[in-house]
Amino acid sequence: MASEVAATIPEFPAEAEKQPHKLERKWTFWFDNQSKPKQGAAWGSSLRKGYTFDTVEEFWCLYDQIFRPSKFPANADFHLFKAGVEPKWEDPECANGGKWTVTSSKKPDLDNMWLSTLMALIGEQFDDADEICGVVASVRQKQDKLSLWTKTAANEAAQMGIGRKWKEVIDTTDKISYGFHDDSRRESRAPRSRYQV
Ligand code: MGP
Numbered sequence: 622m623a624s625e626v627a628a629t630i631p632e633f634p635a636e637a638e639k640q641p642h643k644l645e646r647k648w649t650f651w652f653d654n655q656s657k658p659k660q661g662a663a664w665g666s667s668l669r670k671g672y673t674f675d676t677v678e679e680f681w682c683l684y685d686q687i688f689r690p691s692k693f694p695a696n697a698d699f700h701l702f703k704a705g706v707e708p709k710w711e712d713p714e715c716a717n718g719g720k721w722t723v724t725s726s727k728k729p730d731l732d733n734m735w736l737s738t739l740m741a742l743i744g745e746q747f748d749d750a751d752e753i754c755g756v757v758a759s760v761r762q763k764q765d766k767l768s769l770w771t772k773t774a775a776n777e778a779a780q781m782g783i784g785r786k787w788k789e790v791i792d793t794t795d796k797i798s799y800g801f802h803d804d805s806r807r808e809s810r811a812p813r814s815r816y817q818v
Contacts, residue, residue, distance in 0.1 A: 641676035645745045647704035648680075648755075649673040650688055655696040665709060673704050680743055690735055691728040695762040701739055702755030708770070710802040715754050719774035719801040719815065721784050723793060724766045731758060731765040734791040738767065741790040748786070752779050767791070774801040777816060784818035 650671035659666070672683055690699050700708040710716060725731050735758045740746075747753055754770040769787050771780055780799050788797060800812025 641678045644675050644677065644680070644743050645750075647673055647675040648743055649702055649704045650683060651698075651700035651702060651708050652688075653698040653700070654693070655698070656694045658696075668698075668708070675704075677743075680739075684736070684739070689732060690758040690760050690765070691732045693760050695760055697760045699735070699758040699760075700755055701742060702770075703753070706754050708755060708757060710806055712754075714772055715770060715802065717774060717803075718754060718770055718772045719780070719799055719803075719812070720757075720768040720770045721780070721787055721797050721799050721818075722766055722768045723787075723791060723795070723797050724764045726764050728765065731760070731767065734767050734793075737790050737792070738769065738787070741787075746786070746790065747783055749779050749782055752776070752783060774799075774803070774815070780816055781818055784816065788818065 651668060652671050653665075653668040655667055671687070672679075674680055674683060688699055690697070702708050703714075706712055706714045708715070723734065725734065735756075738756045742753065742756060752771045752773060754772055757768045757770065759766045759768070769783065771783055773779060784797060784799060788794070796817050798814035799816040799818075801815055802812070804812040804815070
């Protein structure tokens with residue numbers, strides 16, 4: 622009898638299966654709370670580097686504990702960038718880049734699109750992963766937005782591929798636009814649309 626029972630009980634997971642699940646690369650969360658801006662403070666003065674992680678388990682722990690945009694008041698920005706890349710135009714990986722942007726007037730949409738994008742990034746679902754810098758969720762009074770930052774704005778084919786894939790990931794059929802950081806730098810307003818998909 623005892624041996625029959627033993628035969629039906631599944632074996633405990635092997636030691637290797639208990640190891641954390643390693644991601645392809647390291648990622649860093651950043652946070653910028655501008656809800657109470659200091660007068661005259663330079664852009665980026667409230668930008669803070671959060672946690673760097675490289676396992677699936679750490680990702681879920683961080684996501685559950687902290688990084689859910691809708692929990693935050695307006696004028697907060699959340700970022701997930703490749704480790705070593707700062708979410709700034711000044712970073713060498715971003716300097717010649719740009720961003721795809723999607724807007725949302727509903728908080729749950731922002732959270733859903735944010736999570737889908739995070740999973741696609743850490744799961745390396747973009748073919749041209751080298752082109753990706755990271756993603757920014759911007760919580761705003763009127764309209765939230767999500768921006769996917771890429772590296773080589775002038776490479777239209779690469780950006781169009783990424784834009785199409787991102788629309789699948791966030792499950793939208795709305796048109797999305799791509800702007801160059803260079804234009805934002807020069808024009809100091811939302812960049813004009815260079816590509817659409
Ligand atoms: P933004 O945050 O990219 O525009 O830049 P957005 O999100 O359309 O505007 P918001 O009001 O909804 O936040 C807004 C302004 O912030 C720019 O015009 C710059 O003055 C400054 N800024 C933004 N970024 C991402 C950078 C950056 O990377 N470097 C520097 N130096 N300034 C920046």
